[in-house]
Amino acid sequence: MVKSKYETHVMPYFDDIFFWRSHDWDLVAIAAELGIAKSTFLKYKKEHSDLSDLLKKAEKAKPRYIAIKAESALRDKLQDREVEEVQQEQWVDKNGVITKKHIKKIKKIIPADTTAIIFALKNTDSERWNDRSQVEVSGNVSMSNPYENLTEEELRRLANGIDGT
Incomplete structure (x- = not known):
């Protein structure tokens, strides 16, 4: 019995597909790596729930991969x-x-990136590196509008720079 391309080109590479998608590869690149057209890959995604579920799980894992990349880049910037x-x-x-x-x-x-150092210190040792001050305010604050008793005509004259006196 002849096997379909899904069985020969896709199913054996589920682990790779998960890795590629979770590492931000687009579907065109994944299809090319598998040796199939994007349209074929999309057709398989619609027809085979196991592939669709795998791609959904990989999408959920993508933010963690991006966070790992960002953490690594930050570590690189913390040193000369x-x-x-x-x-x-x-x-x-x-x-x-x-x-x-x-x-x-x-x-x-x-040289090490000063902004990256500050960011890392504030987020890893916030008790020592937090520069926010605690300010307590009490009492009433009132704002008066000096124009509240003027008529519309008087307001228009003021806005146009016409002195009414």
Whole structure:
């Protein structure tokens, strides 16, 4: 008996499909990775509840993946990082022929991100790093409107800059 593409190209890769979708792959990329058209993948999603359920579970797992990525990026920004920048220089003679090439490697230090440090401190040790002050207000606050007793005509004159006196 001949197996369908669903059985050969999709079902054996359920674990991969879950991983890809939960790691923010779109359905076009997943279908391409499986070697099927997007339309075929969408058809399988409609026809097979097991695939549909798998994709729904993967969608629910996606925010956790994004949070993990964000936490990792924040950790990277909390410390100085060394990067190597490569620059290529070349000298050309008057005929346009390259006479000499030189590759320069420059090491740079990217300092830790101050904003990331503040964010991390306020969220991990808020008792020591919370700069919010507690202000208590009591009593009555009244706001009076100096224009409340004016007529509409007087208000229009004021708005147009016409002095009525």
